Amino acid sequence: MSDTFKKIRTRIWLILNIAVVLWVLLGVLCMQVPPYDFWPAGFIAFSLPGALVLNFLFLLYWALRRSWFLFLPLAVMVLGWTYYERLLPLGLVKELPPQDAKTLHVMSLNTHMFTAYHGKERLTAGVSSEMVDWVASHPADVYCLQEFYSNPNSKEYDFNIISRIGARYGKEHFFSAASSSSKHGDLGVAIFSKFPIVDKGVIHFSEKPSGNRAIWADLDMDGDTVRVYATHLQSMSIKAEDIENTYTAIGSDEESFKKEGRNVARRLRNGFVKRGYQVELLLEHFKTCPYPFVISGDYNDIPFSYTYNELAKELTNAFVEAGSGLGATYNGPLPFLRIDNQFYSDGLQAYEFETHYEMALSDHFPISAKYMLEPKEEE
Template identity: 30%
Template sequence: MKKLSWLQKGVYLLNIVFALALAFGMLIPYIPMEISPRLSIFSLGVPALVVVNLLFVLYWLIRFKRQWWLSFLVMLIGYSSVLSLYKFGGTTTVITSSAVKVMTYNVRIFNKYGWIPQDGIKEGILEMVRDEDPDVLCFQEFHRDEEGSFSQYPYRYAEYKGGQTGQVIFSRYPIVEKGSLDFPDSGNNAIYADIQLRDEVVRVYNLHLQSFMINPEKEEISQENSNRIAKRMGAAFAKQKVQADIFEAHRDGSEHPAIICGDLNNTQFSAIYKQIRGEATDTFEEKGQGTGKTYYFKYYPLRIDFIFADASMEVISHKNRYELFSDHFPIISQLKVH
């Protein structure tokens, strides 16, 4: 510090603050949520904190100052979190008949109430599904009126907990068992279908965890409203924890390998993600590229929709599509079931 100018000392103090904030954000998944659900809000800031700490590293390196090690060390310790933010390479498209192709998408009831001011949303989604031609298709926020639009799938299981909207699993392969986890005190839910894939039965989960009911682009930013938003988010995180516990117990009680699809309403830096994923493989981390964002929020990459494959399965490809037909983006993965 003695060899730093006053300006550089000020920058270094800021560096310490942001490095500690990043370290805390990466520790969130390991802190019991029962202590305070609101602490999970910090995990949402990890992408921005990684970028800021990278800028600090570059700042000190350009000036040949050893203070670069602070942010670098924090990111090195949490390298798995840092690497999950952006993937190079990856495999988006593979043509193979030996793998099952899975797609998951929160379709926001096909823009039924005109949230996106354009025509042809439903037609765009239908065309995308025809183009991708998945073997197993999971929808969240699906409207019961649209079941007939997917007649190419001979097998399906739908659960409409909200009356007209809910979740559905479409399949080209026979469904031999199915059910709903029925999350309490929530319009959100998780369903599953045991699908006969050639010689093996695979359990496919379709999850939609508790949402925050917040539009990040339209919420008024003020001290009073920020407190209300934090309270609302804390309550949502608490419900997500209850839902994750129900799911975990159900998954662990199954004898079948599982493919877990859905909208977690939480990022890869959260305790909820860690619990839902368990020992499974995140297909984006295995074969994805770029940020893999799945939620539409300008300038900030939020990845809250996932496909997790059982550890016994091989991830062949992972693909993100970015047509704006919903507030979410779909993800597609090819998996080889051994």
């Protein structure tokens, strides 16, 4: 009887393991599907981290049981190692560049308007001042700032942030404003650089004015040109109160839970679809770039998405290459989300990556990476 029970138990766990393997395969497949063609693929891909974690737990289970079935989850881990690296890079030590190498240090942050406003309400100037000072004093060569806000006409407080970050510290800047008002200031995406900006441009994702856009600047690094993109893809448009309302409704109000759940799902779906179009505009623009480049910003998508996957096919992710840990960048009610990234092209090599958890004043944590400009091959 005991042996029969063990066989039944083993068979059940094996069936569950096979189901998880199929889940992993389906998730990987769905990352290849444009959400505007089949939006449910976005949700299935979004669930892939859960399948990867469960597969690892099955590996531990079969190993403890000393069962040959461990080769099933082990094969998934080996064949799908690149996806595990997206989830949790090993952080292997990277070789430092030689002393004579040209290097580029890029910092990116969604500033959340430097917390100047919440809706139409003005918040305390002290928080904004502390965030501006943190950004302005960061040692990076280039800042890529999303939801960047500046108001040189403000009489209440020094919100001339372009001057406070750029002119005061000798950095050139390129600011593309999505909205502009003499009373309320300007809001958009900005690049600040200690290197001269020799060319620049904007990639509009929509014919209507929108803060979701990408800008680029070509930098003269002592005779070598490198392009830096700062991008802000379609926001999830999910507020903290949406998540809190969903949590509160669990187990207490079934109708409210369904309503809040549908609301969150609808916003996620719309975001998947719009970012699918936006990433393809970016990829088209990359084809025209004659220089090595870094694209940094707020992607509003996790590493298991069509958006991220399309970029990863063509470019290298700086966090995967030179970072370690979970690298969560969203400072909000949903934990463990890494939605801010830096990707880079051939001609550059990342050797250091950092998520700045010490600066928690925005709803995103800043990220920074250091790159070495690889020597050009002699013709």
